[in-house]
Amino acid sequence: MKRLVALSLPAVAAVTLAACGGGSSSTTTSSADGGGGTATETTAATTAAPGGSGGSLTVGAASGIPQLNPVLKGTAFEEALFPLLWGGLSRLGPDGTVEPDLATRWTPSADNRRWTFELRDGVRFSNGKALTANDVVETLKYYQDPDTATQLKTALEPVKSVTADGRARVVFTLSRANVLLPEVLVPVKIVDVDSLRTIDREPAVTGPFTVSEFVPGDHVYLRRNADYWGDPAPLDEIRLVKAADSTSAVTSLRSGDLDALWSVPSSDIPQLRNEPEISIVEPDVTGVYVSWEMDLSSPPFDDLxxxxxxxxxxxxxAIFKAAYYDQGLVSATNTPLADNSPWFAEGMTDYSYDLDKARELFEQAGVRELTWWGVAGQYPEWNTSGQILQASLKKIGVDLKIENRELSSWPAKFYPAGRRYPGLVVPNFQSFAPDPYFQLSFLLRGRCECNWDSPEFSDLFDEAVATPDRDARKAVWDRAQRLINEQVPIIVPVQTTVATATQKDVVGVWVEGGGLPHFESAGFAE
Structure with missing residues (x-):
């Protein structure tokens, strides 16, 4: 339910690109065309560097944090803890490239099926335990365990084995070539598997902060980690707190009770932009797209x-203006990637509003009625979108019934992928790094609840992932996007943004393309 509960990564979300290609001897990060990888040029927007040290930052959201295990993350706001508490082998930098974290370098084999990661010396968990290659191996086993309910299962499926080569070297063996493994591993946080039973009371972390107080669903208080291996965090303390609702959260930001607010409601962004004491931090290229899902395995949507x-x-x-308050971009090609992305494919069919074409195609498919299946009491943008669609369909003789159900009813209805729901249009949204690997992975077999099963798309996806050269890889991604454009497995009306608002004196905050906020370098201007 991650995508419904809030933002989300997918099984590979909030990650970004910059890997190393086949045959190279070693790498840390890559340039826009370095080796076999690529930088994601515009995943992040950032403010100036912190002007001073010390102080406490209070970050609010309309959703709480229910638990602290990064492997079991279920809601988007939990991700805000990732860069603050845990390290991975690689991490995302503010410029959108993947850079070293707990690993200092990585080396692919010539066929990109075997990757070796060298661990950083002197890293310790906050419980005093030294980080070793065995901790990485045990963490990956934990992620891949069938009994572990993690959203990263699909991302790690190509990993055949992970072995320790001494105390400081980890070897990944893949079932198929993947030139993007370092970016795939960005959301994989290394944990002390031996202390999982106490992770909500005394989490063993490797990040710049540790947990001082945690009340599930209400707040998490963090203090600077004095034993962090890297540069000390500018702030003494960060407090992540839950607001009663979105309206209360915005009110608290305006009053100064909150220093930052994650996932600002679209309806409030235009006004907040004009307030002199507030800054809006958002990515240059968004990785968040609205997705209306249909069951392609049953009538009427098994008919193209x-x-x-x-x-x-x-x-x-109309939906962009009324439901999303002009925040983001209209998706005229009905595809996940924003048209300002460097990966966007040209020459695709334009699906701009055309009721004459819609009437003709609906008549050919024999469609007279449909049902909009939304969420009661949440996501007002979905209800507005459904009402706009309902009015449009009425003009061409198609009846759209709107049914809003409690969120608790969704899992049994749609999850896991493969369930039948004929005649329903199901609003949803996806949040990823704005790169084809992540944004298009949702449409692989078994991922999308739309039940799209396209061997041609799967083959194109695997071909792109195995292609070291950036330009050649883009050509393959272009073909994959055109196939999505032709086959319409989901409806993508808009790409939107997940913005973070801060007080004007808060600096050093940046946001990934998928909406994940970064506070590890945050501070207050002098």
Whole structure:
């Protein structure tokens, strides 16, 4: 339910690119065309560097943090803890490239099926235990254990084995070539498996902060980790707190009770931009896209004409304005990547609002009625979108019934992927790093609740992941995007943004393309 509960990564979310290609002897990070990898040029937006040290920063959100295990993350706001508490072998930098974290370098084999990571010397968990290669091995086993409910299972599926070569070297063996492994591993946080039973009371961490107080669903207080291996955090303390609701959260920001607010409601962003004491921090290229899902395995949406008709019947401009307050971009091509992304494919079909085409295609597919299955009491943008679609369909003789159900009813209805739900249009959203590997991975077999099963798409995806050269890889991704554009497995009316608002004197905050905020370098201006 991650995508519904808040932002989310996917099984590979909030990550970004910069890997090393086949045959290279070693690498740390890569340039926009370095080796076999690529930098994600515009995943992050950042403020100036902190001007001073010390102090306490209070960060609010309308959702709470229910637990502290990064492997079991279920809600998006939990991700805000990742860069503060845990390290991975690689991490994302503010410029959007992947850089060393607990590993100092990585080396791929010539065929990109075997990767060796060299661990940083002198890293200790906050419980005093020294980090070794065995901790990485045990962590990966934990992620891949069938009994572990992690969202990263699909991302790690190609990993055949992880072995320790001494205390400071880890070897990954893959079932198929992957030139992007360092970026795939960004959200994989290394934990002390032996202390998991106490992770919500005394989490053993390797990040710049440690936990001083945790009340599930209410707040997490962090203090600077005096034993952190890297540069000390500018702040003494960070407090992540839950607001009663989105309205209360914005009110607390305006009053100064909050120093920062994550996931600002779209309706409030235009006004907050004009307030002199507030700054809006957001990515240059978003990785968040709205996804209306349909069951492609049953009528009427097993018929391509019905899917194309729905795409043409979607008044994207009206939805963008009324439901998303002009925050983001309209997706005229009905594809996940934003058209300002360097990975966006040109020459795709334009699905701009056209009721004449929609009527003709619906008639050919024999569609007379549909049902919009939304969420009661949450996501007002979904209800607005459904009402706009309902009005459009009425003009061409298609009845859209709107049913909003409690969020608790969703898992049994749609999860895991593969369940049938004929005739329903299901609003959702996805949040990823703005790179094809992550944004398109949702449409692989078994991932999307839309039940799209395209061997051609899977082959293109595997080909792109195995292609070291950036330009050649983009050409493959272009073909994959055109296939999505032609087959319409989901409806993508808009790409939107997940913004973080801060007080004007808060500096050093940046946001990934998927909306994940970074506070590890935050501070207050002098």
């Amino acid at each position: 004409r019905a899917r194309q008709a729905l795409a043409y019947a979607t008044d994207r401009e």
